[in-house]
Amino acid sequence: MTTVSLACSACGGALENPQRCRACGAFQPLDPRRDHFATLALRRRFEVDEAELQRRVVAFARDLHPDLAGAAPGVRARAVLGAAQVNEAFAVLRDAHSRGEYLLKLLGGPSATEDKSVPDGFLEAMLDERDAVDAAIAAGGAAAEAVRARFAAELAAGEAALASGFAALAALPDDAPASARDAAFRALRRELNRMAYYRTLARDLREGLYDKEST
Amino acid sequence: MNAAADGAVGAEPIVGIDLGTTNSLVAFFGKEGPQVVRDAAGDPIVPSVVSFVDGRVVVGRAARALAIERPRATVWSIKRLMGRSLADLAPAERAALPYEVVAGERGLAKVRIDGQEHAPEELSARILQELKRRAEAALGRTVGKAVITVPAYFDDAQRQATRLAGKLAGLEVVRIVNEPTAAALAYGLDRTKEGSIVVYDLGGGTFDVSVLEIRDGIFRVRATAGDTQLGGDDFDRKLVDRLLAKLPAGVAPDASLLQAAKLAAEQAKIELSNAASVAWGVADDRRGLALEDVLTRAEFEALIAPEVERTLACCRRALADAELAARDVRAVVLVGGSTRVPLVRARVEQQFGRKPYSGIDPDLVVALGAAVQADIVAGGARDLLLLDVLPLSLGLETYGGATAKVVMRNTPIPAQASETFTTHVANQTAIDLHVVQGERELVKDCRSLGRFKLRGLPPLPAGMVRVDVQFLVDENGVLTVHAKERFTAIESSIEVVPSYGLTDAEVARMVDESFRFARQDFEAHQRIDLENECKTMIAATRGVLRAGTHGLDGAALATIEAALADVEGRLGRGSVKELKGAYDRFVEATVPLASNVMSEVATEAIAGRTVDEVLAAKSVNGARAAVGAAPTAVATAAVASTTASAMPDSTDRATVRALVRIGAGGALASGSWEAGAGGATEAKGEECGDLGDGFRAAPAPPREKTMGKLDWKDTEEIAIRLHDAAPNVDPLTVRFTELHRQICALDGFVGDPKKSNEKVLEAIQMAWLDEYQSNH
Numbered sequence: 001m002t003t004v005s006l007a008c009s010a011c012g013g014a015l016e017n018p019q020r021c022r023a024c025g026a027f028q029p030l031d032p033r034r035d036h037f038a039t040l041a042l043r044r045r046f047e048v049d050e051a052e053l054q055r056r057v058v059a060f061a062r063d064l065h066p067d068l069a070g071a072a073p074g075v076r077a078r079a080v081l082g083a084a085q086v087n088e089a090f091a092v093l094r095d096a097h098s099r100g101e102y103l104l105k106l107l108g109g110p111s112a113t114e115d116k117s118v119p120d121g122f123l124e125a126m127l128d129e130r131d132a133v134d135a136a137i138a139a140g141g142a143a144a145e146a147v148r149a150r151f152a153a154e155l156a157a158g159e160a161a162l163a164s165g166f167a168a169l170a171a172l173p174d175d176a177p178a179s180a181r182d183a184a185f186r187a188l189r190r191e192l193n194r195m196a197y198y199r200t201l202a203r204d205l206r207e208g209l210y211d212k213e214s215t
Numbered sequence: 216m217n218a219a220a221d222g223a224v225g226a227e228p229i230v231g232i233d234l235g236t237t238n239s240l241v242a243f244f245g246k247e248g249p250q251v252v253r254d255a256a257g258d259p260i261v262p263s264v265v266s267f268v269d270g271r272v273v274v275g276r277a278a279r280a281l282a283i284e285r286p287r288a289t290v291w292s293i294k295r296l297m298g299r300s301l302a303d304l305a306p307a308e309r310a311a312l313p314y315e316v317v318a319g320e321r322g323l324a325k326v327r328i329d330g331q332e333h334a335p336e337e338l339s340a341r342i343l344q345e346l347k348r349r350a351e352a353a354l355g356r357t358v359g360k361a362v363i364t365v366p367a368y369f370d371d372a373q374r375q376a377t378r379l380a381g382k383l384a385g386l387e388v389v390r391i392v393n394e395p396t397a398a399a400l401a402y403g404l405d406r407t408k409e410g411s412i413v414v415y416d417l418g419g420g421t422f423d424v425s426v427l428e429i430r431d432g433i434f435r436v437r438a439t440a441g442d443t444q445l446g447g448d449d450f451d452r453k454l455v456d457r458l459l460a461k462l463p464a465g466v467a468p469d470a471s472l473l474q475a476a477k478l479a480a481e482q483a484k485i486e487l488s489n490a491a492s493v494a495w496g497v498a499d500d501r502r503g504l505a506l507e508d509v510l511t512r513a514e515f516e517a518l519i520a521p522e523v524e525r526t527l528a529c530c531r532r533a534l535a536d537a538e539l540a541a542r543d544v545r546a547v548v549l550v551g552g553s554t555r556v557p558l559v560r561a562r563v564e565q566q567f568g569r570k571p572y573s574g575i576d577p578d579l580v581v582a583l584g585a586a587v588q589a590d591i592v593a594g595g596a597r598d599l600l601l602l603d604v605l606p607l608s609l610g611l612e613t614y615g616g617a618t619a620k621v622v623m624r625n626t627p628i629p630a631q632a633s634e635t636f637t638t639h640v641a642n643q644t645a646i647d648l649h650v651v652q653g654e655r656e657l658v659k660d661c662r663s664l665g666r667f668k669l670r671g672l673p674p675l676p677a678g679m680v681r682v683d684v685q686f687l688v689d690e691n692g693v694l695t696v697h698a699k700e701r702f703t704a705i706e707s708s709i710e711v712v713p714s715y716g717l718t719d720a721e722v723a724r725m726v727d728e729s730f731r732f733a734r735q736d737f738e739a740h741q742r743i744d745l746e747n748e749c750k751t752m753i754a755a756t757r758g759v760l761r762a763g764t765h766g767l768d769g770a771a772l773a774t775i776e777a778a779l780a781d782v783e784g785r786l787g788r789g790s791v792k793e794l795k796g797a798y799d800r801f802v803e804a805t806v807p808l809a810s811n812v813m814s815e816v817a818t819e820a821i822a823g824r825t826v827d828e829v830l831a832a833k834s835v836n837g838a839r840a841a842v843g844a845a846p847t848a849v850a851t852a853a854v855a856s857t858t859a860s861a862m863p864d865s866t867d868r869a870t871v872r873a874l875v876r877i878g879a880g881g882a883l884a885s886g887s888w889e890a891g892a893g894g895a896t897e898a899k900g901e902e903c904g905d906l907g908d909g910f911r912a913a914p915a916p917p918r919e920k921t922m923g924k925l926d927w928k929d930t931e932e933i934a935i936r937l938h939d940a941a942p943n944v945d946p947l948t949v950r951f952t953e954l955h956r957q958i959c960a961l962d963g964f965v966g967d968p969k970k971s972n973e974k975v976l977e978a979i980q981m982a983w984l985d986e987y988q989s990n991h
Contacts (some may be wrong), residue, residue, distance in 0.1 A: 177957065210528075
C-alpha cells in the first residue's frame with residue numbers, strides 16, 4: 001500500500017488523516033517536517049492514484065474545514081492551517097510535472113535553475129513546435145485539436161518516463177556509487193525540463209485560442 | 216398543505232432569500248425539503264422594485280405598475296448600487312437607471328427621490344421586509360434570521376452592504392452564499408450526482424458561470440467567471456433600441472416612454488420563447504405617438520447573438536480554469552429567467568454537448584438552494600460542506616512595478632503558498648512588501664491591498680538576502696501575509712481583506728482585462744526583467760574593466776565596449792526582441808573577460824591571497840556578472856524566461872557562489888539603502904502603523920544551542936566538521952548532491968536528509984569555503 005500508517009497522539013487509535021483523529025477529534029501537533037506526501041498520508045513515491053488523491057482531499061477537508069471543525073479560536077486557526085496545507089499538497093501532487101519537480105527536490109536532486117539540460121536537438125525541435133502553436137491558433141478547429149492532443153501525448157509520455165526514472169532511482173542500492181545516483185537525477189531533471197517546454201506550449205495554445213475567440 | 220407546521224421544524228426558522236437584481240424570492244426548508252413562499256395568487260416572485268407615492272413606499276408588482284407613471288420615483292436594479300461609489304458606475308450603467316443617483320458619504324451611491332436621499336441598503340431593506348412579511352404569513356411565526364445569496368463576484372463591501380440591508384429589515388444574516396453554489400445545492404439534495412457540474416446563471420442584469428465538483432457530499436467550487444454587465448436586460452435594451460429607431464426625427468424619448476418601451480420589450484421577449492413572431496409597440500397618448508414593430512424569433516436571435524456568445528466565452532474560460540473539457544461535465548444547470556430564451560438553451564446545449572438541466576424552475580432555484588443552506592446552518596443537514604475558491608489572484612510587487620502572483624485565482628480556500636524573494640540593491644536593509652490583487656502583470660493595473668515593511672535586513676549584496684513570504688487565506692477570504700528573512704529570522708506580517716473596496720464590476724473587469732491584455736502585459740513584464748538584467752550587466756562589466764583590462768587586447772575590449780553601447784542605446788526603446796538580441800551579443804562578447812577574471816581569481820587565491828583581497832581589487836559584482844555571462848544553452852525563442860545566467864558547469868557555479876558570498880563583508884560595504892522588492896516606493900518612517908493591528912515586527916528568536924547533535928541550521932559547525940571529515944573534497948567545486956551526502960554522513964548529524972535545500976546547502980558551502988581558506 002502507498003498509505004503511511006500513523007497513530008493518534010491523544011487516543012492512540014489509527015490515524016487516517018495525519019492532522020486530525022477521526023475517532024477522538026484531536027488535532028495532531030503541527031509538524032514542520034511534514035511534506036506534501038505526508039500531509040496526505042502517502043508514501044514518498046512518484047506514482048499516485050488520482051482517484052485516491054481526490055478521495056483523501058475531500059475526506060481530509062471534512063476533518064479540517066473550519067465550517068465543520070468548530071468555531072473556538074484556537075481550533076479554528078489550527079483548522080484553517082490544516083485545510084490550507086491539504087489544499088496546497090493536493091495542488092502540488094495532482095499534476096505529474098509539479099509532483100515530479102517536488103519529489104526530485106525532496107530527494108536532493110538538481111533544481112531547474114541548477115541544471116537546464118534537455119535532450120540533444122530538443123531546442124531546435126521546440127522552435128518548430130512554437131511555429132506549430134502559431135499555426136494551430138491561426139487555423140483553429142481540428143488542426144488545433146490535433147496539436148493539443150499531440151502535446152497531451154508528449155506530457156503523458158513524460159509522466160511515464162518520470163515514473164520509470166523515479167523507480168530506477170529507488171531501486172539503487174544504498175551503496176551505489178554517487179555517479180549512479182547523479183545519473184538518475186540528471187535523467188529525471190532532463191525529462192522535467194522537457195515537460196516544462198510542452199506545458200508552456202500547451203498553455204500558450206490554449207490561451208492563444210481563447211484570445212482569438214474573445215476578440 | 217400545512218406550511219405553518221412544516222416551517223416549525225427546529226426552534227427558530229431560518230429562511231433562504233434570493234435578493235436579485237430584477238426579482239427576489241424567499242424560501243424555507245420544510246418537511247418535504249426546500250419550498251418557496253408564494254402569495255395568495257400563487258406567485259412566488261417579488262419584483263425588486265421600490266416606488267414612492269406621496270411619502271408611501273410601495274414594493275414589488277405594485278411598484279412595477281407605477282413605473283410608467285412615476286419613472287423618477289421608482290427604483291429598479293438597486294442591487295447594482297449596493298456597496299458601490301458613484302465613480303464605480305460606468306456612464307452607460309448610470310444612464311440606464313431612470314432615477315437620480317447622487318454621491319453620498321465616502322462617495323457611495325445614493326438614490327434621490329423627491330429631494331430625499333436613500334441609501335441602496337435602505338431600499339434593498341424594503342424588498343427584504345416584504346419577503347420577511349410574506350414568510351411570516353406563510354409560516355405563521357416571526358422570522359428573524361436569513362441566508363441571503365449574492366453573485367459569486369460580489370466583493371467584501373457589497374457583501375457587507377447586503378448584510379446591512381438585512382439588518383435594516385430586521386433580519387440577522389447568518390450566512391452569505393454565492394448564487395451558483397446555492398443553485399447547485401438546490402439540485403444536490405435531490406440527486407447526489409458525483410462529478411463536475413456547470414451552473415450557468417443568466418439573470419436580468421448579471422451573468423455568472425461556475426464549475427463545481429460534487430463528491431461525497433462536498434461541493435467544491437473549481438472555477439468561476441462572469442460578467443456583471445450582461446443579462447436579460449441587455450436583450451430588452453436591444454429591442455427598445457430597435458423600437459425607438461422608429462421615432463420621428465427630432466422627437467426624443469422621455470422617461471415614461473422609455474419605461475413603457477422597456478416593459479413592452481420584456482413582454483415581447485417572453486412571448487418569443489414560444490411564438491415564431493410577435494407584434495409589439497408602445498403608445499404615448501399625450502404626445503400622440505405610436506410605435507409599432509413586428510419581430511420574428513430569428514430577428515430577435517440575431518440581435519442577441521453577440522451577448523449569448525459572450526456568455527459562452529465565459530463558460531470556456533471557467534472550464535479552462537478548472538482544467539476540464541466540455542465533455543468532462545456531468546451536468547449543466549440553468550439558473551435565471553433569461554435561460555428561458557430558446558437561443559440560450561440551444562447554444563448552451565451545443566457548447567457542452569448535452570441537454571442542460573432545467574428540472575427546477577430557473578427563477579426559483581437560487582432561493583431553494585438558500586433554504587438548503589439555511590437548513591445546514593440551522594444544523595439540519597450538517598453532512599454537507601461547501602469549499603469555495605479565491606476569485607482573484609494575490610501577489611506582491613517586485614522590482615520595476617511587475618507583479619509576482621503568489622496565490623492564483625480559483626485556488627481552493629483555505630489556501631497557503633509561499634515564495635522566496637530577494638533584494639535588488641546591494642546593502643539594502645529593508646524590503647517594502649506591497650500586496651496586490653488582480654490578474655494583470657503590472658502593479659498599476661492591479662488593486663493595492665496593503666503594504667508592510669521588513670526592516671533590519673543584514674547588509675548583503677543584491678540577490679543574497681532570502682525573504683520567505685507566506686500567504687495564508689482563510690475560509691472567509693481573509694489574507695494574512697507573513698515575511699521572514701531566512702538567515703536572521705527577522706519577521707513581519709499583515710492581515711488584509713482581499714476584496715475590500717473592490718466593486719464587482721472591477722473584479723470582472725480586472726479578470727476580463729487580464730485576458731485581453733495578457734500579451735501586452737507579458738511583453739511589458741518581460742521588458743522590465745530584461746532591462747533590469749541589462750543594467751546589472753552593464754554596471755558589472757564597467758566595474759570589472761575599471762580595475763584593469765584583464766589581459767584582453769584592444770580588439771576584444773572594443774568589441775565589449777561596442778556591444779555594451781548597443782545595449783545601452785536600446786534601453787527604454789525599440790522592441791524586446793531587439794533588446795534581447797543586443798543583450799545576447801553583449802553577453803557573448805564578455806565571455807573572454809569572464810574566463811580571464813575567473814582564472815585570475817583562482818590563481819591569486821592559490822598564491823596565498825584571500826579571496827577577499829582579490830575581490831577587493833576587482834569588484835565582486837563585476838566578477839559575478841562576468842562569470843554569469845557565459846553563454847547559455849537554453850536561451851531560445853521558445854523560452855518565456857529572459858534569464859540568461861545559466862552556469863556552464865558546477866565549477867563555475869560554485870565559484871560564483873563563493874565570490875558573491877565572500878564579497879559581502881568586504882568590497883561592497885557602503886551606506887544603507889531603503890528600496891526594495893517594490894523598489895519604487897519611498898521610505899516613510901513607521902508608516903506601516905496605519906495598516907492596523909496585524910502589523911508587528913518581532914525580534915529574531917535566539918538560535919538554539921547545539922549539543923553535539925547537528926541539524927541543517929548548524930551551518931558553521933557542519934562546515935568545521937566537513938573540513939576535517941572530507942579533506943580531499945574541494946568546497947569550491949563540490950556538487951550539491953555530494954555535499955548533501957557528506958553532511959548526512961557526519962557523526963552526530965541528526966537532520967532529516969529530506970529537509971535540506973539549495974539555500975541551506977549554499978550557506979554550508981560558503982562556511983566550509985571560509986574554513987578551507989583560513990586553513991590553507
